Amino acid sequence: MREVVSVRNVDFRYNSDNVLSDISFEVSRGDYLGIVGPNGSGKTTLLKLILGYYKPTRGEIEVFGKKPENLKERDLIGYVPQITAGKIVSFPATAKEVVLMGLVSQKKFPKAIRREDEKKAEEILEMMNMVDLKERMVGELSGGERQKILLCRALIHDPELLILDEPVTALDPESRQEFYLLLERINREKEVTIMMVTHDTGEIGNYATKLLYLDRRVIFFGSLENFCQSEEMTRFFGEYSQHIICHRHDRRPWLS
């Protein structure tokens, strides 16, 4: 199984604060990793380290076998950041313009957007049932619709690794289910590796195959089955919290 992300003994300090200590884990092709943990546990920082936005104070990170800052094949990664609603609301771009931004880095100079690119953007929007909104300005969309637009932007260049930072926060329960099922389909059918930071512990257990519980250090990393069967984790989290993650809900039939 091909290694997609490898994090070895990583520390990250910000000023004098130890944000992350001795983080080690590996993500293989086709994994669906849920990253959970309390606020301030370093989840978003970890994603930014993997993306090369920050450099580790100690340790090594490899993405597709290369240091993140040296990874030229950036189209292998699709990234959906935490939604910055304030800025996006006032940004004068249409939904389609935002989706097309996802193609910019892989295009050759002078990076002109062509008719086939626009067609591809429309196909992705169609897949998300968003094509009717393509000419709407992003500020006129709801939080959930904006989140889907950012997912379309991440998917338009056919990434092999999809990194998502709390993507379902702005979604209502129905859109949330729809979003999870879509990710699951992308993960299974296209074997896209998924790493998702989420606070939605009630749902992540339904979809993720692996779990990383972070609290500035790795509390747990492994398969969901191991997490659910681990007595150590029961002692650490308590039965109730473990049950929230491990309990599998019935999926709504009309969505699946």
Added chain:
Amino acid sequence: MVELIKEPFVIRALLCGLIISIVLSGLGVFLVLRRLSLIGDGLAHVSFGGVSLGILLGRFPIYVAMAISVLTSLGILKVKKIAHIHSDTAIGIVSSLGIASGVILSSLAGGFNIDIFSYLFGSILSVTDTDILISTIFATIFLSYLFLFYNDLLSTTFDEELAYAEGINVDRINAMLAILTGVTVVLGMKIVGLLLVTSLLILPAATSLQISRNFKATLFLSMAFGALSVILGILLSLVLDLPSGAMIVVVNFGVFLLTLLFPGGKPVSAN
């Protein structure tokens, strides 16, 4: 009025104003959306120091100001990145330092004189053929940059972190934007003066943002509003015998007020 327009100094002022306004109002869209609206003010204040230094040295005040403005613009970018401070704080720091050094240097140069005032408030009478040539060359560089890097600029302005994650050379795009801003602010002082140059960066962009329905339209409309305001402002200043820089700002603000009357122009979140 028609006779006045035929005067060579008016033609030079209109031409130079038109060229510079297109560049300033185009750049303004990116700066306003990046929450860097006041960088023009900061750079203008620093340029005041540069102009004063040039006058003190008795050599090329505009080019001294341009060099200092570009270095400061790049410095703001660097400080913002390294020191993790907000851009308004970085701009505030250089802005006050610029004014302070300007006051000290102009005092050493023999106090405030007519030269300094023409840089502070603009002087369309002083626009030379060389100014037009430099502005044209610079506008060509700016428009080429815009054409060649449009999508990188758009993506970086939308979200720097996301653009970086997708492989865009964010540092290079930002550095180029900083250099262009540093030069344009100084070029703009001939037309509206250092104290009012920010208006040409902010007002056309803010006006355009009220009514545009996509990014390209925002950019083109901003340039159009900037050009319209400068032409109208200069002509009105000649007719009414009022300072041209101030008239350009008044016209700019008038256009901004007009666009506020457009119903539903500004996007409203569906949340």
